[in-house]
Amino acid sequence: MTAHFNHTIVASTDPAEMAGFYLDLLEADEAPAWGPFTNITIGGGVLLQFAAPPIEFPPQHYAYLLDDEHFDRAHTKILDRGQDHWADPQRTRPGQINAEHGGRGVYLLDPSGHYLELITRGYL
Structure with a gap:
């Protein structure tokens, strides 16, 4: 197994x-x-x-795979909250989502400063 x-x-x-x-x-x-x-x-x-x-702890990166409908709901929540978000992990494309790896993705920070990635298609 x-x-x-x-x-x-x-x-x-x-x-x-x-x-x-x-x-x-x-x-x-x-x-x-x-x-x-x-x-x-x-x-x-x-x-x-x-x-x-x-x-004291350093920020970590956590990625979550969502289906398209859940991604839409999560993205709407991010927008409604006025929460900073980016299309890339380097945070050079603020306020955008990406269309990489055959899906969509967005990066944001959680309340403790960890880097979250929400994606609709896995990398593998």
């Missing part, structure tokens, strides 16, 4: 705010919290655990 991704801990300045942001944007499901973790689940039963780390 090949490995399957199960869960990750996302360093968060405010775990509850982060969970709410991801619940809304990714249309995720709530999951029981325990210990220092505020949890949600996304497709395939992947658990995202939000927790405040005991140290």
Whole structure:
């Protein structure tokens, strides 16, 4: 059997705010919290655990594959919030989405400063 991704801990300045942001944007499901973790689940039963780390943390990159309809809804939310977003990871094309790899994509920052990428087609 090949490995399957199960869960990750996302360093968060405010775990509850982060969970709410991801619940809304990714249309995720709530999951029981325990210990220092505020949890949600996304497709395939992947658990995202939000927790405040005991140290300063560098921003990470998280990419999420969405179907076209979900991408449209997420992009509308980004626009309605007036949230900064870019068509490229270098942030040289502000306010745009891209049409690369046979799909569409957009980059934005989450409330803790992590780089999010929303795409409609995987790279492989």
